[in-house]
Amino acid sequence: MSRKPFALLLALVLVTACGTLAQPAVNQPLAVTPLPVNGTLQATPAPDVVSADSAPPATAVLPGDPAEGERLFTTVHPVAGAACSTCHRADSEQRLVGPGLLNIGARAAQRVPGESALDYIRTSIVKPSAYVVDGYPDIMPKNWGKVFSDDELNDLIAYLLTLEAPVVASR
DSSP, rough: OOHHHHHHHHHHHHHHHOOOOTTTOOOOEEOOOOOOOOOOOEEEEOOOOOOOOSHHHHHHHOOOOOOHHHHHHHSSSSTBOOOOOHOSSSSSSSSSSSSSTHHHHHHHHHTTTTTHHHHHHHHHHHHHHSSSTSOSSSSSSHHHHSSSOOHHHHHHHHHHHOOOOOOOOOO
């Protein structure tokens, strides 16, 4: 294979794999046909793929550190007077004072149509009166948005999104 067609093939593979910065990672995969004798590349949609129109929204990649988020979740913050774990269970969906947070990512993704779990959780932390779960009083401290920096919020949300119950295989 000469260098020019190889460079074109490599560029096509990299662009297909990486996409662009402005596009979400739900691009339709391409199947690259073998290089014909005349040296032109052809890309066609791969068979049996879900189109971007019918695909579920991509999960946002959050630049947070779940281990640091867990530390923040269990640390009493003097400004707020509590830790998140004072009122929320991390290992259960059962109520403590507030809702249990096990499986919060899946539940949050279903709460507000068109809103991601990440956005729902962030809003619930920094503006807790925006989404009060039925049956719960609006008592969550309103200053968490001032207690946590943006990086700390990312860490905390990254941790919360790890709170998933193990899947039990049925027999």
